Amino acid sequence: MPRSSALDAKALLALGPERLTELLLELAASDPAIKRQLKLAVASSSSPQDAAAQVRQRLVTIARSRRFYERDQRQPIRKDLTAQLDAITGPIAQGDPAAALELLWQFLELGDNVLGRCHDSSGLIGDIFREAIRQLGPIAAAAKPEPLALAExxxxxxCHNGYGVFDDLIQQLSEPLGPVGLAALKQHFQQLGEQPVPVPPREQWQQVSYGSGGPTYAHERAESSRQWTVKLGLQAVAEASGDVDGFIAQYTAEQQRFPRIAAEIAGRLLAAGRAEDALGFLTRATPDRSRWPEMAWEHAHIAALQALGRSDEAQTARWNCFARCLDGSLLRAYLEQLPAFEDVEAEQRAIAIALAYPSLTQSLCFLLSWPSALAQTAELVLNRRSELEGAQYEVLGAAAEKLSKDHPLAATLALRSIVDFSLAEARSSRYGHAARHLQSCGLLSKRIEAWGDIPSHQAYMAAIRTGHGRKSAFWQRMQELGLS
Structure with missing residues (x-):
C-alpha cells in the first residue's frame, strides 16, 4: 500500500500559488470561518484601513449574535475573537494606532456579551479579553488620546465590569491617563460615591435574596454594588498614582485589622520605603497563631522586619512559620541568612520537623520539593505507611515517581495506597490508573530484596483478587495490560 504524502509546508509550497489559491477558495466557499480569515488576511496586507473595516464589521456581527456556546462549542468563537484581536494589535496598530485603540475598545465592549453566552469555567474566553486589556496600554500610549476623554x-x-474583564484596566492605562486623567478618574469615582441609589416606595421593593440577616432587596444590592465599585476604583487610581495613603483610606479601621488586608497595605508601604508604618499595620492585625498561618501576612511581616534591620527577629519568624506550615521558600530564605556551615545542621533540624509533622500529605509535599531529602521521604513513607491517603493520588504519584529508582519498596507503598483507595471506593474512573500502578508495582517488585512485614507483590495481588474479584471493569483494565 503506498504511503500517503506528508502534509507540511514544503509539500504545500510545491503545489504552486495557483493551485493553493484554488484550494483556499474551495475551502472558503464551504466554510464561513475560513472565508472570514482569508478576507481579514487580504485586508490586513492591503492597508490598516481595510483591515479596520473588516474587524469593525465582524465585531458588530458578534455583538448581535444570541448563540450560546457550550463547553465543547467554544473553539469557533475563541478562534474568531483571537483573529480579530491579532489584527487589531498587529497590522492595524502598527499602521494606525488611533483606529486600533477605537477597535480595541469596541472589542472589549463585547466582553459581557460573549461571556454571558458561553460556558467559560476554564477561563479560555475570558483570557482573550484580559489579553486585550494588556494590549490596551501600549496602543493607547501610541495613539495618545486626550486624557480627560480617556478617563471618561x-x-x-x-463601572460595567460584570465578568471582571476590566479589573486591571486603570493600572494598564495609568501612563496614557497621566496625572490629569487619573485626577479626573478619581473625581468621577468620588462623585459616584456621593450619589446614593434611589430608594423606591416600600410597596415597590423587590426582594432578590434571603439570608441569615433577613431579606435583601434590589435597591440594597445596587447600593452595595455601587459602594464596592467606588472602593475598587479609588484603590486602583491610588495605586496607579503611587498614592499609598489613598489606597489605605478605602479600608475602614476594622478592615485594616484583617491580616490579609494588612498584608496588602504593608506591601505597598514597603514599596514606598515606609517599613515602620508597614510593621505598625501588620502588628495591629496579628493573626491567631494557633491556626494555619496567614501566609501573605507572614511574608509581609518578615519583609518589614528585614527592611527595618531586625534580622534576628526576621529569622525567628521564618523558622517558626516554617515549623507550622512547612513552607519551603521560608526555609530557603532562613538558610541563606545563616553563617557558613550552620545551614547544614539547620537543614537537618528542618527535615526532622517535617518527618514528625502531623499531616503526612503536607510532610510529603515539602520533602518531595527538597532535593536532598529523598532518603528521608522513603523513610517517612515506610514508617507512616498506615497514614497514607490514597485520595491524594497526585502527591503519592509524584512520590512514587521520585522514589522508584533508589527506593522501590517505598514507591510500591505509595502506589498501593492509590490502588487501595480506587478499589475500596469503587472509583471506576480511576481503574485504568490503578491497573497501570499495579503494573509498575510488578516491575518494582523485581528490585525489592527484603519485604520485611510488608506483603510481597504476589501476596498483595492475591488479596486484591480476593477482595475485589467482582469489579469486572477493573479486571478488564488489567486484562488490557496483560495482567489478569
Whole structure:
C-alpha cells in the first residue's frame, strides 16, 4: 500500500500559488470561518484601513449574535475573537494606532456579551479579553488620546465590569491617563460615591435574596454594588498614582485589622520605603497563631522586619512559620541568612520537623520539593505507611515517581495506597490508573530484596483478587495490560 504524502509546508509550497489559491477558495466557499480569515488576511496586507473595516464589521456581527456556546462549542468563537484581536494589535496598530485603540475598545465592549453566552469555567474566553486589556496600554500610549476623554471611557468601562474583564484596566492605562486623567478618574469615582441609589416606595421593593440577616432587596444590592465599585476604583487610581495613603483610606479601621488586608497595605508601604508604618499595620492585625498561618501576612511581616534591620527577629519568624506550615521558600530564605556551615545542621533540624509533622500529605509535599531529602521521604513513607491517603493520588504519584529508582519498596507503598483507595471506593474512573500502578508495582517488585512485614507483590495481588474479584471493569483494565 503506498504511503500517503506528508502534509507540511514544503509539500504545500510545491503545489504552486495557483493551485493553493484554488484550494483556499474551495475551502472558503464551504466554510464561513475560513472565508472570514482569508478576507481579514487580504485586508490586513492591503492597508490598516481595510483591515479596520473588516474587524469593525465582524465585531458588530458578534455583538448581535444570541448563540450560546457550550463547553465543547467554544473553539469557533475563541478562534474568531483571537483573529480579530491579532489584527487589531498587529497590522492595524502598527499602521494606525488611533483606529486600533477605537477597535480595541469596541472589542472589549463585547466582553459581557460573549461571556454571558458561553460556558467559560476554564477561563479560555475570558483570557482573550484580559489579553486585550494588556494590549490596551501600549496602543493607547501610541495613539495618545486626550486624557480627560480617556478617563471618561475608563470610568464607564470600570463601572460595567460584570465578568471582571476590566479589573486591571486603570493600572494598564495609568501612563496614557497621566496625572490629569487619573485626577479626573478619581473625581468621577468620588462623585459616584456621593450619589446614593434611589430608594423606591416600600410597596415597590423587590426582594432578590434571603439570608441569615433577613431579606435583601434590589435597591440594597445596587447600593452595595455601587459602594464596592467606588472602593475598587479609588484603590486602583491610588495605586496607579503611587498614592499609598489613598489606597489605605478605602479600608475602614476594622478592615485594616484583617491580616490579609494588612498584608496588602504593608506591601505597598514597603514599596514606598515606609517599613515602620508597614510593621505598625501588620502588628495591629496579628493573626491567631494557633491556626494555619496567614501566609501573605507572614511574608509581609518578615519583609518589614528585614527592611527595618531586625534580622534576628526576621529569622525567628521564618523558622517558626516554617515549623507550622512547612513552607519551603521560608526555609530557603532562613538558610541563606545563616553563617557558613550552620545551614547544614539547620537543614537537618528542618527535615526532622517535617518527618514528625502531623499531616503526612503536607510532610510529603515539602520533602518531595527538597532535593536532598529523598532518603528521608522513603523513610517517612515506610514508617507512616498506615497514614497514607490514597485520595491524594497526585502527591503519592509524584512520590512514587521520585522514589522508584533508589527506593522501590517505598514507591510500591505509595502506589498501593492509590490502588487501595480506587478499589475500596469503587472509583471506576480511576481503574485504568490503578491497573497501570499495579503494573509498575510488578516491575518494582523485581528490585525489592527484603519485604520485611510488608506483603510481597504476589501476596498483595492475591488479596486484591480476593477482595475485589467482582469489579469486572477493573479486571478488564488489567486484562488490557496483560495482567489478569
Amino acid at each position: 471611557q475608563v470610568f464607564e468601562a470600570f
